[in-house]
Amino acid sequence: MTPHRRRVVITGLGPISTYGIGIQPLWEGMLSGRSGIRTIETFDASGFDCPVGAQLASDQFDVRKLVPKTYRKATKVMARDIALAVGAAASATNDAGLVTSASDTDADPTIPAGRTGCHIGAGLIATDVDELSLALTFSSDADGEFDISAWGDGGMTNLTPLWLLKYLPNMLACHVTIIHDCQGPSNTITCAEASSGLSIGESMRVISRGHADVCLSGGAECKLNPMGILRQQFAGRLAKLEPTDDPALLVRPFSEDARGSVLGEGGGILILEALESARERGARPVAEIAGFSASQASCSDTVGLVYDEDDTSVESAINNALKSADCSPDDIDAVLPLGSGIPHMDAVDARAIHAVFGERAGSVPIITFVPNVGLCGAGTGAIATSLAAKCLDEQMLPARIGIEGAVTSGLDAGPIAARPAKLGAILVFTTSMGGQNTALVLRRYDDGGESS
Amino acid sequence: MTDVPRVVLTGAGWVTPLGCDLDTVWKRLINAESGMAPITRFDARTFPTKFAAEVKDYDVNDFIRDPSLHEHAGLNSQFALGAATQAWNRSGLSGCSNLDRSRIGLYLGAGEGVLDTDNYMRTNLRGWNPETRKIDGVRWAKEALELMKAHREIEQEPNMPLAHLAREFNLKGPAYNCLTACAASTQAIGEAFDIIRRGEADVMISGGTHTMIHPLGVTGFNRLTALSTHEGDPAEASRPFDRTRDGFVMGEGSGIVVIENLDHALERGATPIAEIIGYGSSCDAFRITDIQPDGRGAAAAMNMALEQAGIDPEQPGPEGGPPIDYISAHGTGTQENDSIETRAIKRVFGEQAPRIPMSSIKSMMGHLIAAAGAVELITCVMAIDRGEIPPTRNLHHPDPDLDLDYVPNDSRSTRVETCLSNNFGFGGQNDTLIVTRFKG
Numbered sequence: 001m002t003p004h005r006r007r008v009v010i011t012g013l014g015p016i017s018t019y020g021i022g023i024q025p026l027w028e029g030m031l032s033g034r035s036g037i038r039t040i041e042t043f044d045a046s047g048f049d050c051p052v053g054a055q056l057a058s059d060q061f062d063v064r065k066l067v068p069k070t071y072r073k074a075t076k077v078m079a080r081d082i083a084l085a086v087g088a089a090a091s092a093t094n095d096a097g098l099v100t101s102a103s104d105t106d107a108d109p110t111i112p113a114g115r116t117g118c119h120i121g122a123g124l125i126a127t128d129v130d131e132l133s134l135a136l137t138f139s140s141d142a143d144g145e146f147d148i149s150a151w152g153d154g155g156m157t158n159l160t161p162l163w164l165l166k167y168l169p170n171m172l173a174c175h176v177t178i179i180h181d182c183q184g185p186s187n188t189i190t191c192a193e194a195s196s197g198l199s200i201g202e203s204m205r206v207i208s209r210g211h212a213d214v215c216l217s218g219g220a221e222c223k224l225n226p227m228g229i230l231r232q233q234f235a236g237r238l239a240k241l242e243p244t245d246d247p248a249l250l251v252r253p254f255s256e257d258a259r260g261s262v263l264g265e266g267g268g269i270l271i272l273e274a275l276e277s278a279r280e281r282g283a284r285p286v287a288e289i290a291g292f293s294a295s296q297a298s299c300s301d302t303v304g305l306v307y308d309e310d311d312t313s314v315e316s317a318i319n320n321a322l323k324s325a326d327c328s329p330d331d332i333d334a335v336l337p338l339g340s341g342i343p344h345m346d347a348v349d350a351r352a353i354h355a356v357f358g359e360r361a362g363s364v365p366i367i368t369f370v371p372n373v374g375l376c377g378a379g380t381g382a383i384a385t386s387l388a389a390k391c392l393d394e395q396m397l398p399a400r401i402g403i404e405g406a407v408t409s410g411l412d413a414g415p416i417a418a419r420p421a422k423l424g425a426i427l428v429f430t431t432s433m434g435g436q437n438t439a440l441v442l443r444r445y446d447d448g449g450e451s452s
Numbered sequence: 453m454t455d456v457p458r459v460v461l462t463g464a465g466w467v468t469p470l471g472c473d474l475d476t477v478w479k480r481l482i483n484a485e486s487g488m489a490p491i492t493r494f495d496a497r498t499f500p501t502k503f504a505a506e507v508k509d510y511d512v513n514d515f516i517r518d519p520s521l522h523e524h525a526g527l528n529s530q531f532a533l534g535a536a537t538q539a540w541n542r543s544g545l546s547g548c549s550n551l552d553r554s555r556i557g558l559y560l561g562a563g564e565g566v567l568d569t570d571n572y573m574r575t576n577l578r579g580w581n582p583e584t585r586k587i588d589g590v591r592w593a594k595e596a597l598e599l600m601k602a603h604r605e606i607e608q609e610p611n612m613p614l615a616h617l618a619r620e621f622n623l624k625g626p627a628y629n630c631l632t633a634c635a636a637s638t639q640a641i642g643e644a645f646d647i648i649r650r651g652e653a654d655v656m657i658s659g660g661t662h663t664m665i666h667p668l669g670v671t672g673f674n675r676l677t678a679l680s681t682h683e684g685d686p687a688e689a690s691r692p693f694d695r696t697r698d699g700f701v702m703g704e705g706s707g708i709v710v711i712e713n714l715d716h717a718l719e720r721g722a723t724p725i726a727e728i729i730g731y732g733s734s735c736d737a738f739r740i741t742d743i744q745p746d747g748r749g750a751a752a753a754m755n756m757a758l759e760q761a762g763i764d765p766e767q768p769g770p771e772g773g774p775p776i777d778y779i780s781a782h783g784t785g786t787q788e789n790d791s792i793e794t795r796a797i798k799r800v801f802g803e804q805a806p807r808i809p810m811s812s813i814k815s816m817m818g819h820l821i822a823a824a825g826a827v828e829l830i831t832c833v834m835a836i837d838r839g840e841i842p843p844t845r846n847l848h849h850p851d852p853d854l855d856l857d858y859v860p861n862d863s864r865s866t867r868v869e870t871c872l873s874n875n876f877g878f879g880g881q882n883d884t885l886i887v888t889r890f891k892g
Contacts, residue, residue, distance in 0.1 A: 043587070044588070044590055045589055045593070046589070047589055047590035047591070047592065047597075074740065117735075122631070124608060124609055124610060129576055129587050129592070130585070130587055132576060133576040133579065133580045133587055134580075136580075140577055144577055144578070145574065146570070146574060146577055148498075148667060149498055150498070151671075152496065152498030152674075153499075154498070156499075156671050156674065159675055160675070161675045161676060162740070164675065164676055165740055165741070165878070168878065169564075169631045170632045170877060170879040170881065171740070171879055173632075173735075173879065174879035177737040177880060178738065178740070180737075182735055182737055183734055183735050183737050183749065184733075184735065185733035185734065186733070186734075186735035186881055187630050187632060187881070188631050189628055189629065190564075190609075190611060190629050190630065191611045191614070191627070192609065205646055205647070205650060209646060209649075226587070226589065226592055229593075230593070230600065231605045231606065231608075233597075234605050234606060293626070293652070294626035294652075295554065295625065295626060295627070296558060296614070296626070296627035298619075298622070299618075299619065302521050302522060302525075302616060303524075303612055303615050304611070304612075304614075304615040304618075316554055433609070434609060434614060434615050435614075435615050435627070
């Protein structure tokens, strides 16, 4: 059925989240079961229902230190989303042991530029309201209202000439491809939480059809700004913080008292590589991406906020991913769903897990991460996939944050500490605002006894 | 690899500044008509650019089954619904029972939606704190929650046209939206083509939809000085490949195609319109504002597509003709694009380059940004079907450095078998599609 399939492995992980940059901080945070959700620091968000989020502290992340010196000036035109992707790409290429044009060495790049692709999911990047509002003040009338007749030759000129380029979604990939000199296929998928998964799927296809050997793949987003939070609140997806609430326990995936999600900033870049390329350069695969599938949900609301109760698209994506990985539900040792804490979305996730796993649904361990790092929009799937790969590599399951005794839709999803586990394959699936779904099967890399 | 499925195009539709059906628009393109006029969407009188090519007299309710399903659809979704309905009906899928909806997917290159400008600007101004020179978060939130509307905000997400089309046509297959600026819908169709070749879907609804004719859209491109600021008749503003070209003119609209596994199309008795035989995609990785000057990235995308199509660009085609019968140029009308595109085509086709007719319909309908590639691919398909090549309008002052056959000002009647369509995005993405007449 798939005539020209090449095996694709993950050889580097570069997640970025409230825990910091790179796989190690994410892994430690996930093992500790400590939530990164706290009061939003970058602006006063107390006018919104959910004034908490999972941010990177300013001392954790300075994009200027993560780009070549000659590129520092360009960081001025990077919206936060772009900076996150650039930081993640630096971490991922390091983790994979790739020499790129950004490396501080005279050595040749490990992979030729034309054989390196880049697929980075992105969201609707919000304009910096401080910058725009300042410009608007030059074009307001006596009543303080915006006067467009004083904008075109007035207020507008206060915006930097490159203003638009801070906000185009493909600027994440644009900067990353320039910094690391990736001249192969590059795309920017914009399907909310499904963006990273779809990007990984696309990288697999590109490698598979032979148009690249390595892809920088994933996604990043920061909705922790006024417009980002506003839109999510309008969509009814955020938990309302009550004075008695502990922010760290606000997101409760699959719990019957779940009230909504909390936003985070982050995402990640993974290095996807044709197996023969990894072998040739002696890189150790962290995991193999054995199967992928995508589908679209039926949503009577037309905009994909709420999936229909009889929708089977998630189940079908999972089954197709299992089929493409040539495995059965019994081969899956842990499941990493979106688990957003949005009750109707959790119900979709749970329904799919029950449909696919049947009697095993209650005993297959669920990995949750949104209570830790928040819902990171287009970056969500990259964090999820990095985490699943790390679990396979470490043969450990991370802790789950939650409230003791919570009823969790018949799933193994209540609070628990980190523990060792025998993990051969993990299913990662992501549902989204818009109805796009992805499912990935990650398998522990088996070198067939080639190395000892 | 004989077991890779062939992919054919079985339906096409568009909503453009020159009209909203295949035949009307085609006639106008062949007559070299212009869709440009002063901007009516907002008061642009003080803007450096005061004109655009707007979609006129379009009502989505003329196309859709049940308007109540799409009551709050944003302009991008409205354009896509009209274009997709035309394509869906032309493909004959509308009359098919027993379609496996999980095998019909979507891959769009749809742009972000239109801001609720008035309320957004008002919120920002009311939320502004002149002392801190920042917005007051609490006041901003209060104003925003009162002034702005949930559906209007949600519709701005770039995956909303996907959701609308999925609902309208009940599609459950793989669904993607990509947004690589001006290359988006070419890339969408190329990847949709690959998804069918891999057997992940039987049918893909693909293309793009976009409008940036709104105050901050025009602001963004005016600040970049990418738009024409031509004084005088707007119809003469878009001048691709002309020595006096001074930037592109914004257009808007949607182009949607139905592409399909050939066996699936034949089994259901469909008539393929054309066959997609090549797709290439590359990245400049050069600068955020500029195209790589020697056309390396654009050439890489074309070479990749030509190789997949099995066409040697430096050799004559069948019967001694050129290797490609028509190139739909990206041809934006900026100094940089048109020079570099010309350079890239020479690099790829060598001595064959001057033999290939190549034109830019952006000279007539403006630049549809994310939707441009789909509309231009449909132009190629129409050129094959009708045996006519649309011209590059407003090409009166040849540029001494640009010496290819740009089909200036007048359309041409000729046999067209195989076409190549190029689109290059701000941000460095280059995409090429090759389409040919369907032959059994």
